[in-house]
Amino acid sequence: MTDALNFEGWSCPLPLRDYPNIVMGHGGGGKLSAELVEHLFLPAFKNPTLQALGDSSVLEVLGGRLAFSTDSFVVQPLFFPGGSIGDLAINGTVNDLAMSGATPLYLSAGFIIEEGLSVAALHKIVEDMAIAARKAGVMLVTGDTKVVEKGHGDGIYINTSGIGLIPNGVNIAPNRAKPGDVVIVSGTIGDHGMAIMSVREGLEFETTLSSDSAALNGLVEVMLELTTDIHVLRDPTRGGVAATLNEIAKTSQVGISLDERKIPVKPEVASACELLGMDPLHVANEGKLIAIVPQHSADKLLEGMRKHPHGAGAVIIGEVVAQHPGVLVAKTGIGGTRVVDMQLGEQLPRIC
């Protein structure tokens, strides 16, 4: 990188944990990411819509409500078991929109391509995007391509932004979790992160691990047909279920208590996590959602979710409590309770 200006004498007023330079962890979806948002982005762009910190922002336009979201994808490798950067880029933004209860409609795509990427690889990635967009029922309507010199990129980076329409009566937001609500997960956790790690590390159980990359708007549609009384929806990507639930606990000022024995993890994912010393709660998912709903709606929702292919493994994994606001705890198998914190930085860099 080249800085044309000299920042030596330019003091940074930010308590960014005293880091003078950006480190990988600032992009990891953990505490360092949160600090960057809280101490740098929010003060600069101060406005209530941004401060709501949902997966997408909610805009009042033309007498209705639009959801608007953006995500950049820098995953390595570009192709992995169960998907590629192409379908990930579509599904990721579709899911961010769906998590506000919106019907995703239109997507943009911004490509930053490294000189030397094969046209065949680009073609495959773009095909994957087109297939994923068709599956999700969204239209890619605008785009942009930049090329950077060899050695200044990593094959391809893709940004997608998206617009969706929020139906009347739907009010889903990260600050709406209430004591007494239950925490539902739509299926097994950790699949995406461990599929990526298996390829990177050349693990021998590589063949059995596959990313869960999928668009969840169909599942959300089914859920909203059953009841609009859903408080929070989030897709636990970077930072995993732990980061997602910590954020919700803080934003809603509630405690969240998980029952570890009920958290669904595939045996091969559990083995890989153990081998690499990782906690599945911190591993990224790309086709799962967390729903926080009133207890009385839970059974009906679970029944409906399980009929949908992306919700077949839906279970209740915990509850929202009035105690320890802002803190996520897990009841362990042997009867103890541990605090599940957010990671400082990244456990698995460049997972999406």
Added chain:
Amino acid sequence: MTDALNFEGWSCPLPLRDYPNIVMGHGGGGKLSAELVEHLFLPAFKNPTLQALGDSSVLEVLGGRLAFSTDSFVVQPLFFPGGSIGDLAINGTVNDLAMSGATPLYLSAGFIIEEGLSVAALHKIVEDMAIAARKAGVMLVTGDTKVVEKGHGDGIYINTSGIGLIPNGVNIAPNRAKPGDVVIVSGTIGDHGMAIMSVREGLEFETTLSSDSAALNGLVEVMLELTTDIHVLRDPTRGGVAATLNEIAKTSQVGISLDERKIPVKPEVASACELLGMDPLHVANEGKLIAIVPQHSADKLLEGMRKHPHGAGAVIIGEVVAQHPGVLVAKTGIGGTRVVDMQLGEQLPRIC
């Protein structure tokens, strides 16, 4: 870059001028960029909204019309005379929206930061974005940050996407140029590109060159108050006025004829272009617009534009003709006529 799959045996069906790999020119806004769009992106994402190929796409939502646009910024250096990647990222997307006649409202920002960027530099860039957003009257409502390892980026890449509202009665599109229309430019051309080049090449007249980076939505608002009878608006960024007018000529199936003597170029920009062997018509602008309007509206529009700071230098530089459809020509100072083609690839890589 890493390709996890082997594409050796995977034949690419595209006549992308027989390039097996992406080259810098595919991001230059010239013929190679156009080929990538035409032969790779359009066939994959086939839909009429994308095919309209405007600076932004026009979406019918909630009984009204939204403009939606995306742009990634990879400019080097990050700070240059007259601006930075920060204000460029805001102004670029604001302008793309304004070129459909829309009132820009909401922006997203996706950051891809290279490990090691100083927090002070990031802070300055984000401040520049915030100031530019306030000046343009738009709100940044959603964002995303990724960090890539040192050696896989170039300080910072920024994607901005934006949403605007198109007023009733406004119908501006790249296919609406008609024979008899006049071509207006809002001021001097080539300022941005030559400011960047002066820093990169260490030219001695560096101090006198400055980017024209500016948001043009205020100017467009003034124009639309005078008349909604504007056929085409475009901001001539990558590829310059030549690429923009070539695209309009092709999309509208008309000829365009420029009078070279009338094209405003600052003396210092003209000198720099001469020194580096560049044609100002191919050099990027970031605060200028091209308007194609019926002859009878031109005087009124010019008068109004000249009262606005960003339109003070507005002049008529040419006309739309029925002859040579799809072709841009320029009448030279000595009475001849030359064809002004689009460049194949980039003249000035990573200018925005």
